[in-house]
Amino acid sequence: MSAVDTLALRIAEVRAAVARAAEAAGRTPESVTIVAVSKTFPRSAVDAVYGSGLRVFGESRVQEARDKYEVPLPGDAAIRMIGQLQTNKARQAVSLFSCIESVDRPALIAALDRAAAGSDLIMPVLVQVNVAREPQKSGCAPCDAEALVRAIQHSAHLRCDGLMTIAPLVADASDARPTFAGLRELRDALQQTLSIPLPVLSMGMSNDYGVAIAEGATHIRLGRAIFGSR
Numbered sequence: 435m436s437a438v439d440t441l442a443l444r445i446a447e448v449r450a451a452v453a454r455a456a457e458a459a460g461r462t463p464e465s466v467t468i469v470a471v472s473k474t475f476p477r478s479a480v481d482a483v484y485g486s487g488l489r490v491f492g493e494s495r496v497q498e499a500r501d502k503y504e505v506p507l508p509g510d511a512a513i514r515m516i517g518q519l520q521t522n523k524a525r526q527a528v529s530l531f532s533c534i535e536s537v538d539r540p541a542l543i544a545a546l547d548r549a550a551a552g553s554d555l556i557m558p559v560l561v562q563v564n565v566a567r568e569p570q571k572s573g574c575a576p577c578d579a580e581a582l583v584r585a586i587q588h589s590a591h592l593r594c595d596g597l598m599t600i601a602p603l604v605a606d607a608s609d610a611r612p613t614f615a616g617l618r619e620l621r622d623a624l625q626q627t628l629s630i631p632l633p634v635l636s637m638g639m640s641n642d643y644g645v646a647i648a649e650g651a652t653h654i655r656l657g658r659a660i661f662g663s664r
Protein backbone atom coordinates (compact mmCIF):
# COMPACT_ATOMS: atom_id res chain seq x y z
CA MET A 435 0.00 0.00 0.00
CA SER A 436 1.31 3.48 -0.76
CA ALA A 437 2.08 5.94 2.03
CA VAL A 438 -0.91 8.07 1.03
CA ASP A 439 -3.25 5.03 1.13
CA THR A 440 -1.94 4.12 4.59
CA LEU A 441 -2.61 7.67 5.76
CA ALA A 442 -6.11 7.67 4.27
CA LEU A 443 -6.84 4.34 5.97
CA ARG A 444 -5.63 5.59 9.37
CA ILE A 445 -7.78 8.70 9.02
CA ALA A 446 -10.82 6.62 8.06
CA GLU A 447 -10.25 4.44 11.14
CA VAL A 448 -9.92 7.49 13.38
CA ARG A 449 -13.10 9.03 11.96
CA ALA A 450 -14.99 5.79 12.59
CA ALA A 451 -13.69 5.55 16.16
CA VAL A 452 -14.58 9.21 16.81
CA ALA A 453 -18.10 8.62 15.49
CA ARG A 454 -18.53 5.51 17.68
CA ALA A 455 -17.28 7.30 20.80
CA ALA A 456 -19.42 10.37 20.11
CA GLU A 457 -22.57 8.37 19.49
CA ALA A 458 -21.99 6.25 22.59
CA ALA A 459 -21.89 9.53 24.55
CA GLY A 460 -25.06 10.84 22.90
CA ARG A 461 -23.08 13.36 20.87
CA THR A 462 -22.72 13.96 17.14
CA PRO A 463 -19.42 13.16 15.40
CA GLU A 464 -19.38 16.75 14.13
CA SER A 465 -19.16 17.99 17.73
CA VAL A 466 -15.59 16.64 17.86
CA THR A 467 -12.84 18.38 15.88
CA ILE A 468 -9.88 16.21 14.98
CA VAL A 469 -6.68 18.24 15.34
CA ALA A 470 -3.95 16.51 13.32
CA VAL A 471 -0.78 17.07 15.35
CA SER A 472 1.84 17.51 12.67
CA LYS A 473 4.81 18.45 14.88
CA THR A 474 8.00 16.73 13.64
CA PHE A 475 6.26 15.65 10.43
CA PRO A 476 7.21 17.29 7.14
CA ARG A 477 5.05 19.55 5.06
CA SER A 478 4.48 16.75 2.54
CA ALA A 479 2.73 14.70 5.24
CA VAL A 480 0.59 17.70 6.21
CA ASP A 481 -0.42 18.17 2.58
CA ALA A 482 -1.35 14.48 2.32
CA VAL A 483 -3.52 14.72 5.45
CA TYR A 484 -5.15 17.85 4.07
CA GLY A 485 -5.78 15.88 0.88
CA SER A 486 -7.53 13.21 2.96
CA GLY A 487 -9.95 15.83 4.24
CA LEU A 488 -8.65 17.05 7.61
CA ARG A 489 -8.44 20.82 7.99
CA VAL A 490 -7.17 21.49 11.49
CA PHE A 491 -3.52 20.97 12.43
CA GLY A 492 -1.57 21.25 15.67
CA GLU A 493 2.03 22.39 16.06
CA SER A 494 4.12 22.74 19.20
CA ARG A 495 7.01 24.97 18.11
CA VAL A 496 6.88 28.41 16.55
CA GLN A 497 10.10 28.06 14.59
CA GLU A 498 9.13 24.69 13.12
CA ALA A 499 5.71 26.05 12.12
CA ARG A 500 7.27 29.13 10.54
CA ASP A 501 9.51 27.00 8.37
CA LYS A 502 6.86 24.41 7.53
CA TYR A 503 4.18 26.92 6.51
CA GLU A 504 6.35 29.45 4.71
CA VAL A 505 4.05 28.55 1.83
CA PRO A 506 0.69 28.91 3.63
CA LEU A 507 -1.88 26.12 3.73
CA PRO A 508 -5.11 26.70 1.78
CA GLY A 509 -7.41 29.27 3.36
CA ASP A 510 -9.79 26.69 4.84
CA ALA A 511 -7.03 25.11 6.95
CA ALA A 512 -6.18 26.19 10.50
CA ILE A 513 -3.13 25.59 12.68
CA ARG A 514 -3.45 25.53 16.46
CA MET A 515 -0.52 26.10 18.82
CA ILE A 516 -0.40 23.31 21.42
CA GLY A 517 3.13 23.63 22.78
CA GLN A 518 4.78 25.81 25.41
CA LEU A 519 5.10 29.35 24.17
CA GLN A 520 7.75 31.90 25.13
CA THR A 521 6.60 35.50 25.43
CA ASN A 522 9.20 36.65 22.89
CA LYS A 523 7.50 34.44 20.27
CA ALA A 524 4.04 35.92 20.86
CA ARG A 525 4.10 38.14 17.79
CA GLN A 526 5.00 35.28 15.45
CA ALA A 527 2.49 33.00 17.14
CA VAL A 528 -0.33 35.44 16.60
CA SER A 529 0.40 35.61 12.88
CA LEU A 530 0.79 31.83 12.44
CA PHE A 531 -1.94 30.23 14.50
CA SER A 532 -5.74 30.26 14.63
CA CYS A 533 -5.76 29.52 18.37
CA ILE A 534 -3.15 29.37 21.14
CA GLU A 535 -4.13 26.40 23.34
CA SER A 536 -1.22 26.64 25.77
CA VAL A 537 -1.88 29.85 27.70
CA ASP A 538 -0.81 29.19 31.28
CA ARG A 539 0.53 32.40 32.85
CA PRO A 540 -0.20 36.13 33.12
CA ALA A 541 2.97 37.26 31.30
CA LEU A 542 1.98 35.25 28.25
CA ILE A 543 -1.52 36.74 28.27
CA ALA A 544 -0.03 40.24 28.32
CA ALA A 545 2.41 39.44 25.50
CA LEU A 546 -0.28 37.84 23.32
CA ASP A 547 -2.66 40.75 23.89
CA ARG A 548 0.00 43.25 22.81
CA ALA A 549 0.88 41.13 19.77
CA ALA A 550 -2.76 40.71 18.74
CA ALA A 551 -3.34 44.44 19.18
CA GLY A 552 -0.34 45.12 16.93
CA SER A 553 -1.84 42.86 14.26
CA ASP A 554 -5.29 44.37 14.84
CA LEU A 555 -7.00 41.04 15.49
CA ILE A 556 -8.83 39.16 18.21
CA MET A 557 -6.83 36.04 19.10
CA PRO A 558 -8.74 32.98 20.35
CA VAL A 559 -6.93 31.20 23.19
CA LEU A 560 -7.43 28.32 25.62
CA VAL A 561 -6.14 28.13 29.18
CA GLN A 562 -3.99 25.04 29.63
CA VAL A 563 -4.62 23.38 32.97
CA ASN A 564 -2.41 20.81 34.69
CA VAL A 565 -5.44 18.95 36.03
CA ALA A 566 -3.46 16.02 37.40
CA ARG A 567 -0.99 18.46 39.04
CA GLU A 568 1.99 16.60 37.60
CA PRO A 569 5.31 18.22 38.49
CA GLN A 570 7.34 19.36 35.42
CA LYS A 571 4.18 19.51 33.28
CA SER A 572 3.11 22.76 31.70
CA GLY A 573 -0.29 24.23 32.40
CA CYS A 574 -1.59 26.24 35.34
CA ALA A 575 -2.79 24.73 38.59
CA PRO A 576 -6.59 24.23 38.53
CA CYS A 577 -7.01 26.86 41.25
CA ASP A 578 -5.27 29.47 39.05
CA ALA A 579 -7.47 28.93 35.98
CA GLU A 580 -10.15 31.41 37.04
CA ALA A 581 -7.69 34.29 37.38
CA LEU A 582 -6.22 33.51 33.96
CA VAL A 583 -9.63 33.35 32.27
CA ARG A 584 -10.50 36.70 33.90
CA ALA A 585 -7.23 38.22 32.71
CA ILE A 586 -7.99 37.04 29.15
CA GLN A 587 -11.51 38.50 29.42
CA HIS A 588 -9.96 41.82 30.35
CA SER A 589 -7.58 41.69 27.37
CA ALA A 590 -9.15 43.63 24.52
CA HIS A 591 -7.49 41.54 21.82
CA LEU A 592 -7.88 38.04 23.27
CA ARG A 593 -10.89 35.76 23.54
CA CYS A 594 -10.98 32.73 25.84
CA ASP A 595 -12.73 29.84 24.07
CA GLY A 596 -12.19 27.21 26.76
CA LEU A 597 -9.66 24.92 28.40
CA MET A 598 -6.97 22.44 27.36
CA THR A 599 -5.21 19.67 29.25
CA ILE A 600 -2.66 16.92 28.71
CA ALA A 601 -3.52 13.77 30.65
CA PRO A 602 -0.80 11.79 32.43
CA LEU A 603 0.65 8.88 30.49
CA VAL A 604 -1.21 5.84 31.73
CA ALA A 605 -1.14 2.19 30.68
CA ASP A 606 -4.94 1.98 30.58
CA ALA A 607 -6.74 4.88 28.84
CA SER A 608 -9.60 4.71 31.32
CA ASP A 609 -7.15 5.88 34.01
CA ALA A 610 -7.13 9.25 32.21
CA ARG A 611 -10.88 9.66 32.77
CA PRO A 612 -10.61 11.59 36.07
CA THR A 613 -8.33 14.13 34.36
CA PHE A 614 -10.78 14.69 31.52
CA ALA A 615 -13.77 14.80 33.86
CA GLY A 616 -11.82 17.25 36.02
CA LEU A 617 -11.26 19.63 33.10
CA ARG A 618 -14.95 19.47 32.14
CA GLU A 619 -16.05 20.14 35.72
CA LEU A 620 -13.63 23.06 36.00
CA ARG A 621 -14.99 24.46 32.72
CA ASP A 622 -18.58 24.08 33.94
CA ALA A 623 -17.72 25.85 37.20
CA LEU A 624 -15.96 28.73 35.41
CA GLN A 625 -18.88 29.21 33.03
CA GLN A 626 -21.16 29.53 36.06
CA THR A 627 -18.93 31.81 38.09
CA LEU A 628 -17.98 34.11 35.24
CA SER A 629 -21.22 33.90 33.24
CA ILE A 630 -19.36 33.40 29.97
CA PRO A 631 -19.44 30.57 27.43
CA LEU A 632 -16.32 28.38 27.38
CA PRO A 633 -17.33 25.91 24.67
CA VAL A 634 -13.97 24.34 23.87
CA LEU A 635 -12.46 21.39 25.74
CA SER A 636 -9.20 20.32 24.07
CA MET A 637 -8.33 16.96 25.59
CA GLY A 638 -7.44 13.47 24.42
CA MET A 639 -4.51 12.24 22.32
CA SER A 640 -3.87 9.12 20.21
CA ASN A 641 -3.94 6.74 23.15
CA ASP A 642 -6.95 8.08 25.07
CA TYR A 643 -9.24 10.10 22.76
CA GLY A 644 -12.19 7.72 23.13
CA VAL A 645 -12.33 8.39 26.86
CA ALA A 646 -11.87 12.12 26.27
CA ILE A 647 -14.84 12.20 23.89
CA ALA A 648 -16.95 10.37 26.48
CA GLU A 649 -16.05 13.16 28.94
CA GLY A 650 -16.92 15.98 26.55
CA ALA A 651 -13.83 16.74 24.44
CA THR A 652 -14.60 19.11 21.56
CA HIS A 653 -11.04 18.98 20.20
CA ILE A 654 -8.88 15.85 20.22
CA ARG A 655 -5.20 16.22 19.38
CA LEU A 656 -3.94 13.24 17.38
CA GLY A 657 -0.36 12.78 16.23
CA ARG A 658 0.54 9.11 15.97
CA ALA A 659 -3.01 7.92 15.24
CA ILE A 660 -2.94 9.95 12.03
CA PHE A 661 0.69 10.34 10.98
CA GLY A 662 2.08 7.07 12.33
CA SER A 663 4.83 6.76 14.91
CA ARG A 664 7.26 9.65 15.29
Ligand SMILES: *Cc1c(COP(=O)(O)O)cnc(C)c1O
Binds near residue numbers: 494655
Ligand atom coordinates in the same frame (compact mmCIF):
# COMPACT_ATOMS: atom_id res chain seq x y z
C1 LIG B 1 2.46 15.64 20.58
C2 LIG B 1 1.22 16.14 21.23
C3 LIG B 1 -0.03 15.53 20.96
C4 LIG B 1 -0.20 14.32 20.08
O1 LIG B 1 0.31 13.18 20.70
P1 LIG B 1 0.07 11.73 20.07
O2 LIG B 1 0.31 10.83 21.21
O3 LIG B 1 1.06 11.58 18.96
O4 LIG B 1 -1.33 11.68 19.59
C5 LIG B 1 -1.15 16.09 21.55
N1 LIG B 1 -1.08 17.16 22.38
C6 LIG B 1 0.09 17.77 22.65
C7 LIG B 1 0.11 18.95 23.56
C8 LIG B 1 1.27 17.28 22.09
O5 LIG B 1 2.43 17.89 22.39
